[in-house]
Amino acid sequence: MGKARHDIDVLEKCPTGIRGLDEITKGGLPRGRTTLICGGAGSGKTLFAMEFLMRGAMDYGEPGVFMTFEETTEDLAKNFISLGFDLHDMISRGLVATDHVKIERSEIEETGAYDLEGLFIRLGNAIDSIGAKRVVLDTIEALFSGLSNTAILRAELRRLFHWLKDRGMTAIVTGESGDKTLTRYGLEEYVADCVILLDFRIEEQISTRRLRIVKYRGSSHGSDEYPFLIDERGFSILPITSLGLDYPVSTERISTGVPKLDKMLDGKGFYRGSTILVSGAAGTGRTSLAAAFADAACLRGERCLYFALEESPSQIIRNMGSIGMNLARWVKKRLLKFHSARPSLYGLEMHLVTVHRGIEEFNPQVFILDPISNLSAAGTASEVKSILTRLIDYLKMKKISTFLTDLTHFGVSPERMSEEISSLIDTWLLLQDIELNGERNRGLYVLKSRGMAHSKQIHEFLLTNQGISLIDIYTGAGEVLTGSARAVQHAEEKASEVERRLEVDGRLRVQERKREALEAKIKALRAEFDAESEELHLMSEEERKRQAVLAEDRLEMAHLRKGEPSAVRQSARKRSGKGR
Amino acid sequence: MKAVSSGKGKKAKTDSAKEIWNLRLYVVDQTPKSITAIANLKKICEEHLAGKYRIEVIDLLKNPQLAKGDQIIAIPTLVRKLPQPVKKIIGDLANTERVLVGLDIRSVSG
Numbered sequence: 001m002g003k004a005r006h007d008i009d010v011l012e013k014c015p016t017g018i019r020g021l022d023e024i025t026k027g028g029l030p031r032g033r034t035t036l037i038c039g040g041a042g043s044g045k046t047l048f049a050m051e052f053l054m055r056g057a058m059d060y061g062e063p064g065v066f067m068t069f070e071e072t073t074e075d076l077a078k079n080f081i082s083l084g085f086d087l088h089d090m091i092s093r094g095l096v097a098t099d100h101v102k103i104e105r106s107e108i109e110e111t112g113a114y115d116l117e118g119l120f121i122r123l124g125n126a127i128d129s130i131g132a133k134r135v136v137l138d139t140i141e142a143l144f145s146g147l148s149n150t151a152i153l154r155a156e157l158r159r160l161f162h163w164l165k166d167r168g169m170t171a172i173v174t175g176e177s178g179d180k181t182l183t184r185y186g187l188e189e190y191v192a193d194c195v196i197l198l199d200f201r202i203e204e205q206i207s208t209r210r211l212r213i214v215k216y217r218g219s220s221h222g223s224d225e226y227p228f229l230i231d232e233r234g235f236s237i238l239p240i241t242s243l244g245l246d247y248p249v250s251t252e253r254i255s256t257g258v259p260k261l262d263k264m265l266d267g268k269g270f271y272r273g274s275t276i277l278v279s280g281a282a283g284t285g286r287t288s289l290a291a292a293f294a295d296a297a298c299l300r301g302e303r304c305l306y307f308a309l310e311e312s313p314s315q316i317i318r319n320m321g322s323i324g325m326n327l328a329r330w331v332k333k334r335l336l337k338f339h340s341a342r343p344s345l346y347g348l349e350m351h352l353v354t355v356h357r358g359i360e361e362f363n364p365q366v367f368i369l370d371p372i373s374n375l376s377a378a379g380t381a382s383e384v385k386s387i388l389t390r391l392i393d394y395l396k397m398k399k400i401s402t403f404l405t406d407l408t409h410f411g412v413s414p415e416r417m418s419e420e421i422s423s424l425i426d427t428w429l430l431l432q433d434i435e436l437n438g439e440r441n442r443g444l445y446v447l448k449s450r451g452m453a454h455s456k457q458i459h460e461f462l463l464t465n466q467g468i469s470l471i472d473i474y475t476g477a478g479e480v481l482t483g484s485a486r487a488v489q490h491a492e493e494k495a496s497e498v499e500r501r502l503e504v505d506g507r508l509r510v511q512e513r514k515r516e517a518l519e520a521k522i523k524a525l526r527a528e529f530d531a532e533s534e535e536l537h538l539m540s541e542e543e544r545k546r547q548a549v550l551a552e553d554r555l556e557m558a559h560l561r562k563g564e565p566s567a568v569r570q571s572a573r574k575r576s577g578k579g580r
Numbered sequence: 581m582k583a584v585s586s587g588k589g590k591k592a593k594t595d596s597a598k599e600i601w602n603l604r605l606y607v608v609d610q611t612p613k614s615i616t617a618i619a620n621l622k623k624i625c626e627e628h629l630a631g632k633y634r635i636e637v638i639d640l641l642k643n644p645q646l647a648k649g650d651q652i653i654a655i656p657t658l659v660r661k662l663p664q665p666v667k668k669i670i671g672d673l674a675n676t677e678r679v680l681v682g683l684d685i686r687s688v689s690g
Contacts, residue, residue, distance in 0.1 A: 102651045109682030112616075112671035117608045118640060118652035125644040147654065147670075 011218040014062075014134075014170040017055025018048070020237030024213065024222040029194055034161050034171040036191040038182045039198030044209060044230050045174040046071075046079065048198065049136040051234045052172055054085045056134045057095040062170075064134035065126040066098045069142035073098045083234045097126040103146025110149060116156040120163060127167065135164060135171040144185045161190050182214065193217045199225070208349055211237055227349035236353045238390060248399060249273065254300070257292030260470035261429075264446055264455035270427055271451065272365075273399040275392050277372075277421070279406040280431030284442050285463055286405040287311070289429070290368045291320045291327060292468050293403050298330035302365035305358050306338045309351075309374040310407075313338035324467045337362050348375060348387050355391060359398065366401045372421075373407040385421060392424045426450045431461060434483075441483040444470060460486070601625075601633035601683075602662035606652045609641045613672050617656040620673035628685045658683075 013027030022028045029035045029052070037045045053064035068076055076098060077087040090096040099122055127135065140160075143153055164171045173191065175183030182188045188195055195214040202208075210225040228237040253268035262269040270276055276293075280286045290306070297304045308316060316338070317327045330336035339358055341351070359367065369391075375384050388404075395402045404425075422428065428447040433440055442461035446454040459470040460483070605621055607614035618637060625633045640647050640655070650659050654670040660683055669682040679685075 099648060101653060103653065107666060107668050109667070109669045109678060110671050111669055111678040111682065112674035113613060114654040114656060114671045115613070116653055117655035118606065118647050118657060119654075121608065121640045121644045122647045122652070125647070143653070 013219070014056075015060060016052045017059045018051050018235045018237065020226070020228065021211075021235070024211075024226060024237065025216065026219060026221060029170060029172070030216070030219070031170050032165060032168045033193040034164055034169075034173055034191050035194040035196060036173055036175055036183070036187055037196050037198060038175040038177055038188070040177045040200060043177075043198040043200040044228075044235070045198055046138050047083070047230055048196075048235060049138050049172045049174055050076075050080060051083060053096065053134055053136050054080070054083065054090075054234075056170075057090060058085075062133035063095050063097075063130040064136065065123065065130070065132045066096060066136045066138070067101060067123060067126070068098065068138050069101045069103070069140060070138065072100050076100075082232065084232065094130045097130045097132065099123070099126050101142070103142055105146050105148075108146065110147070114149075114152065116143075116153075116160070119156075120160065124167075127169070133168075133170060135169045137171065137173045139174040139176065141175055141183065141185050141187065157187075157190050227352070229350050229353050231350075231353075233357075236356070238349060238352055238356070248397075250399060254401060255296045256289075257294075257296030258289070258468045258470065260459065261289075261444070261468075264457075264459065264470070265427070265449055266452040266454060268452075270401060272401055273396060274426035274450070275396065275402045275404070275424060276427045276429065277404045277406060277425040278429045278431060279408050279447075280442075281408050281433055284431035284433060285461055285468070286407070286431060287316065287370055288320065288323060288463055288468055289431075290370050290403050290405055291316065291325055294336060294366065294368055295320075295325050295327060295330070297366040297401075298327075298333070298335040302335070303362060304330070304336050304366040304368065305362050305364040306336060306368045306370070307355060307358070308338060308340035308370050309342070310371060312340050322465065323463050324465050337364070348383055351375065352387050352391055356394070359395075359400065364400060366403065367395055368403045369405070370403075371405040371407045388421050389424060392421075422448075432458070434460075436483070436485045439483045439485065599632075599663045601629050601660070602636075603633060603683075604636045604638060604650065604659045604661055606638050606640055606647070606650070606655060606657045606659070608655045609639065614656055616672040616674065617658070620676070620679070621658060624673065624676055624679055624685075628680065660684075 012031040013025070013029065014031035015022050015028040016025075037048050039045050050066070053066055056062040056064050066076065071079070073087075080087040087096065087098070091098065101119065101122070123135070126132065140157070143157075144150065147153055161171075173187060175185070175187040177197075178184040178186075182195065182197065194216045197212045197214050199210045199212070200208075201210070209228050209230065211228050212225045213221045213223065226237050228235055230236075250272040252272040253266075253270065254272050255269045256262050256265065278286050278289050287310075294304045294306055306313075306316075311319075313331075317331070320327050327336060331338070337358070339354065341354070355367075355369070372384070372388060375387065392402060425448075427449040430445055430447045432443045432445070434443045435441075443458045444461040445456070445458040448454075457472070459472060462469045462471060603621070603625070605617060607617060621635060625635065638646055640652070646652075650657075652659075656670070656672060658669040658673065658679075660667040660669075667682060667684065669679055673679050
């Protein structure tokens with residue numbers, strides 16, 4: 001078996017079955033080789049090795065030998081039970097063989113040359129007894145403290161690793177971290193194929209475990225530090241940083257649970273599988289919006305996982321009852337599942353893993369995390385961002401519609417924290433306080449929403465016992481008014497309108513009267529004018545008559561006198577011509 | 581199990597009422613190291629424990645499962661089963677002084 005593998009150029013991999021590890025290593029540990037797991041005390045080396053062995057035996061049909069140099073088989077069995085495996089049962093079924101190698105330096109005297117053939121024989125015997133494919137040596141360094149001839153030890157270790165390779169064993173050896181070297185006794189010198197470092201740190205009283213693949217010959221692998229955690233179900237490593245941006249996208253639209261909000265979003269609501277963020281200060285109704293979305297999802301018969309980091313499930317159910325939302329029925333129907341935990345209860349990774357597990361188990365279509373800002377209590381901003389990125393990527397891959405809420409603080413730009421993850425968000429709703437006239441009201445607007453023509457208007461956000469309603473905000477006269485101010489403004493406007501109308505009416509009447517007066521005046525003047533012209537006419541008529549009479553009189557007089565009649569006649573003719 | 585016991589074991593009873601030295605030597609096959617160890621052991625016993633020792637040589641190649649019981653790692657390993665407490669000496673027993681110290685023989689013979 002082993003001989004055949006030497007000829008294979010492409011490295012064959014051995015799946016560990018440890019959640020996440022096979023993704024980072026692109027298939028598992030190098031098959032037929034030895035992998036070194038190093039780390040400080042309590043970093044989880046033994047557990048790692050144990051799970052590798054158990055999964056191999058249970059899931060991949062590869063029995064394994066656990067050779068322990070530290071713990072007795074009894075202690076080992078206890079540890080296995082903590083991971084949910086019954087070691088004794090597995091031993092009796094021939095899936096696992098254990099051997100506890102005990103070295104008491106005080107009992108041992110060294111005289112002359114020796115080798116470690118005894119160890120080889122024990123290991124070989126155990127391997128043969130169950131036909132093992134996997135081997136764990138935990139931790140072989142104990143030899144260094146038990147035996148003093150390091151020259152022999154080193155030569156024998158080298159031989160041991162060759163021997164394991166020749167037998168085609170996929171092996172794990174563990175080693176305690178040294179000061180400057182990966183392991184105290186330089187085990188990394190012998191293990192050339194794969195070295196994994198486990199790290200356990202405590203930062204600000206919150207512990208985080210991290211895993212890094214230091215070396216993996218002949219294989220590409222993720223080089224980041226991957227957070228992991230250990231719980232009652234073993235190891236969980238979170239590898240999902242390297243996901244590409246090739247998510248499956250949906251054109252399906254789903255209701256937000258608030259009809260008016262649907263209308264603001266192109267009339268159809270969110271895209272399925274998109275990531276929605278609601279930012280708002282305390283008491284702006286983030287949770288209510290989230291609950292409305294959950295309610296709508298359950299109404300469609302979908303499953304919704306609600307991660308509450310602020311409130312207990314019963315409190316949320318009660319509070320939402322007060323705005324006319326009955327979430328308890330969905331919980332009963334197993335469509336809605338709450339999970340709440342204090343953010344500081346455990347590290348960020350633990351949260352992420354709990355989320356993962358919840359999703360894997362419940363398989364929801366809608367996921368709500370309320371609020372993400374509380375996560376910052378469990379880690380630094382960049383850690384939170386990295387966690388959220390991975391979470392969102394993961395959810396997108398699963399086509400789960402994700403609803404995140406973010407608590408913003410007074411006096412801080414609402415985009416503060418959110419802007420760091422804004423590129424991950426498809427639809428971003430902002431809930432804003434509008435303080436006016438000693439009153440605080442909520443305004444909601446869509447900051448962005450990818451792939452749809454959304455409303456740009458701020459709507460007033462009201463929580464009533466009938467649920468959430470959005471009201472078009474008063475936007476007249478160049479200002480934005482909400483709440484009672486909006487109502488007052490409406491009333492004021494109405495009143496002033498009536499007043500204005502009355503005023504106009506009055507003016508119109510005045511004008512009408514003025515016009516009437518004017519017309520009367522014009523009439524009077526015309527009458528006067530007519531009278532005058534009549535008089536004038538009469539006067540000129542009289543005058544003409546008088547002239548004519550006068551001329552005749554003169555003619556008569558001249559006639560009577562018989563003197564210079566021609567001259568008089570001439571002038572008389574002229575005058576009469578003018579008068580006509 | 582391949583046991584080689586000294587023919588002089590019975591003599592020990594008459595020698596003293598003291599305990600029998602029960603020694604067990606683990607070897608693998610007939611390697612030079614094993615042969616040297618067996619020879620060295622016999623020589624030391626004859627010189628210092630004449631008549632009150634018993635040697636058991638165990639070849640792990642034939643009985644690999646026996647290695648577990650006495651916690652054998654190194655080959656060859658000499659185990660002093662009796663008298664108590666159990667002592668172990670690893671190596672080919674070339675350094676007689678150290679073997680004597682390791683087996684606490686000095687005090688007995690001295």
